[in-house]
Amino acid sequence: MNHDTPNSPPSPPAPRAHLSSPATRSTLRIQNRLIAAAREYLTSAGFTEMLPPVIGPVTDPGSRGSKQVDIDFYGHRYKLMTSAILYKQASLLAFDxxxxIAPNVRLEPLETTDTDRHLAEFHQLDVEVAGADRERITGLLEDLVVHMVRSTRDALPADFELLGRDVDAFTELLHGSFGRxxxxxxxxxxxxxxxxxxxxxxxxxxxxALLSSKAARPFFVTDYPKGSRGFYDRESRxxxxxxxxxxxxxxEGFGELCSGSERTNDYAQIVTRMRETGENPQKYRWYLDLVREGVPASAGFGIGVERLTRYVAGRDAVWQANAFPKLPGVVSP
Amino acid sequence: MSPVAPAFPEDEVRRRARSGAAAAFPAAEDYGHVLFGACAPTAPEDDIDRMRLVPPVFMEERLKKLIELGREPMYDDVELTTGIGGFTAALPVYVSALGSTRAAGGDPGLALGRQAGRLGLPMVIGENVVPVHGYGRLDGPPGDATVTLLGRLRAYTDELPDGLGGVAVQQSTEDADAEVWNLVYSDPAARPLLDSGRLAFELKTGQGAKPGLGGMTVLDTAAAARLGDRYGLDTAALGERHVLRSSSPGTFTAEILRQQIRLMRNNFPRARVWVKLHPGRDVAEAARVAVDAGADAVTVDGAEGGTGWAPVAFTGGVGLPLAACLRRLADDPPPCLLVSGRMWEGTRAVKSLALGARAVGLGRAALLSVAEDPDQGLIRFTECLAMEMRMLISALGKYAPDALDQQDVWSPDGN
Structure with a gap:
């Protein structure tokens, strides 16, 4: 990653220049292969792919100061999804x-415009497994990422070469056993x-960035304190x-790729945690009605598709891994 | 319609808003022929009114100031500049939240913002402004965009001198639906405040006028229909033409308060965190939880406070008076304690500072001053208050508000 230079990477060019650039094409081919590999892996492991809702009366309250997008749904205030988390838990009523692969919209604070890792619109590869605990879900995540990266490395040598990405950077990753x-x-x-x-x-x-720069392979940070995450991350018993x-x-300094957790699925705990995160339970009516009657215990995660692509392709900024990038606060197509 | 405040020394406040510092004295033309002395006091309203400031004869602090200055200190040597919840204020005073009370909407709210900005006084923007008046971008009510949250922010920041003041934005439980804090934190209009460290978010657990209840507004039936799906509406309480709209007070436990503060610090690392407590019997414990979780300021609204509409049972008989709150907080006072409740003149303010507060909040006094004169009312009122505070603090042999302590106050019950 060329972050030693004092200049931050250029802002997104106009769509024609961006989409027809060889670097963009190689990056998007890598992204396409990563997604195809994930589908192969998960489908063969018995997962069902769901089509995620784009709007709903309520969405993930998110964190770190990003704002949701309101839309007028026949006179009711609806939201564009900031993440699929509530629907992921609900979907376990259909399949275990x-x-x-869900589009997410988050109006991030303006201070994130030049972090090279925030987009106002991005995609997440969301996975949820009924009955799983953290050990099992991180194991799955590890295997999934190894499969996605190996498959992409093997399939697209010319694209890595065009981007100047040395695939030896993945040697440690492909051994699995990520750090913790x-x-x-x-x-x-x-x-x-x-x-x-x-x-x-x-x-x-x-x-x-400091921790990430020192590492030679991906690693997990576990056990975040309660005040730092949403109500759906389960508190330790x-x-x-x-x-x-x-x-x-x-x-290599690329930073966070994915967040996940065992889920809170106990009704009283969810309501209490909603208050602890400053949320008004009233607006989560459909979700609370559902969990009151019971949803399976589960664990899951969401991989930032553009972030993973940026890392694998070795690009400077996450917008380079999106065909129509929207940086926070920047008016763009 | 100009606001009235029958339960408040309205005429005195309006006189100060007209005359400025001169209103701190008897009429100058009476000097030399009227014999003055202890005035027949009006009935004290509460324990703070019953207390007196008691200058000592021997003044070590004055000697220190004399040595520092090389001349006898005078009252204008009192330095009132005070740090308030991460901001710097020209005097230990801020403007309290006035919420969506109709008396603070429209022009008075804006005039208040402009004058508070010019004075460099920190200002709290109350809960429910966004749900009731809108934010002021795409969603503002047409033709009335200035009463929105953004309008109030702009009115204030347009006048704000460098290095002084700041805005604290409240968010109630219902405001969380409108994501007021996320909205402000990500808005270009708030960026100058954020970049200069002058934006705070205030978590409100309640208010002095109606501890244990949420905000209340009286709406006509049409406005009620617009807000209906977000608030509790009581159509029977107030007759046919009016509807009582109640916000929920929000549920707090020590853990809920602690975690909400941590989440605020996590999500808004560049904003200050203020916490407003109602005058509850566990106010000391709640303040301790807030401070331990990292609040930059704790505001306590005494039962005497409030600009808004409240049931008579509550204004008369619910909640601790401010004096009792200060007594309960005295053992372990928050490092930055802000108090409000009937603040309008120097002795009440200075007594509160001596009893542990860092600064006092103006509510009704600020609104009435602005109503008296939209251009200069609050500025003149504050000039008078500042001079009075300087005189009182220097009389105690002290030259900064943070030098005051409990010994400066005498209470008739012997404390």
Whole structure:
């Protein structure tokens, strides 16, 4: 990754220049292969692909200050999906193992415009498994990512060459067994090198870049504190205040690729956690009615498709992995 | 229609808004022929009114100031500049949230924002402004965009001097549906405040006028239909032409408060976090939870406070008076405690500071001042308040608000 240069990568060009650029074409072919490989892997493992809703009365409350998009649904305030999380849990009433590739819209704070890793519109490969715990779901995620990267590396040598991406960068990844450290350990590690990371919050972007730059293979950060994530990440039964969740962080400074967790599926806990995250339970009516009658315990994750593509293709910025990129606050097609 | 405040010294406030510092004294023309002395006091309203500020004879702090200055200090040597919840204010005063009360909507709300901005006073923008008046971008009510949240923000920031003031935006439970904080945090209009560290979000757990209840508004039937799916509406309570709209007060436990504050810090790392507490019997515990979770300021609204509409049972008989809140908070006071409730003149403000507050909030006094003169009312009122505070603080032999302490206050019950 060429982030040693003081200049940040260029902003998205006009659609014609962007779409006809050889680098964009190679990047999108890599993305296409990654998605095809995921479908192969998950379908053969017994997953059903669902088509995710785009609008609904309520969506993932999200985090880190991003704003939802309201739409007028016949006089009712509806939302564009910021993630498929509520529908993922609900879908387990139909099938035990599901996945979808879902478009998400988040009006991120303007300070994210030049992080090289935020888009206002992006896609997520969402997976949810009934009855799974964190060990099982991170194991699945690991195998899935290894399969996606191997398949892409083998299929598209010319594209990697055009992009100047050295596929030896994946040697460690393809061995599997990604690293693991807890949020508390990550905080301690960052503080030891003088980075003032709050123990109660998400790893901030600068901190995550520090950890990511030092790593040679992807690694999991687990056990985030409660105040840093949504109500659907389950709190540990044995360690109050600690969530049974994880992020997958790419090496080489590319940062977060994926978030996931065991899910809260107990009605009273969900309502309480909604209050702890400042949400008004009233607006989650359909979802709460559903969980009150019972939804399966589960675990799942969502891989940022553009972020994974950016990492695999070795691009400077995440917008380069999207055909029609929308940067926060930038008016674009 | 100009607002009236029958339960408040409205005439005095309006006089200050007209005359500025001169209103802190008897009429100058009476000097030399009227014999003054302890005035027949009006009936004290509460325990803070019953207390007195008690300057000592021996003043070590004054000696220090004398040495520092090389001359005898005077009242204008009192430095009132104060840090308030991460902001800097020219005096230990901020403008409280006025919410969606109709008296604060429209022009008075904007005039208030402009004058508070010019003075560099931190200002709280109340809950329910967005659901009732709109935000002010694509969704603003046509022709009335200035009363929106964005309109109020702009009115304030257009006048704000560098380095002073700041805005704290509240979000109630129902406001969470409109994502007020996310909206402000991601809006280009708020960026100058954010970039200069002058944006805060205030988590509101309740209010002084009706502790334990949420916000209340009286609507006509048509407006009620528009808001109907988001609020509790009582069509029977107020007769046929009016509807009582109630926000939910929101459910809080220690853990809910703690986690909400942490989430605010997680999601809005560049904004300050303020927490407003109603005068509950566990106010000290709630303040401790807020501080431990990382709140930059804790606001306590005494039972004397409130600009909004409240059931008479509540204004008369529910919630701790501010004096009792301050007593309960005295053992372990929050580092930045902001208090409100009937604030309008210097002694009440200085007593509150001596009892542990960092700053006092103006509610009704600010609204009435602006109503008296939309261009200069609050500015003159504040000039008077600042001079009074300087005189009172210097009389105690002190030259900064943070030097005040409990010894500066005498209470008739012997404390």
């Amino acid at each position: 193992k599901i996945f979808c 450290l807890t949020h508390a350990d990550a905080v301690a590690e960052l503080r030891a090198v003088g980075h003032d990371q709050s123990p109660d919050a998400e790893i901030d972007w600068a901190g995550e 044995t360690e109050p205040g600690v969530l049974r969740n994880f992020d997958l962080i790419a090496p």
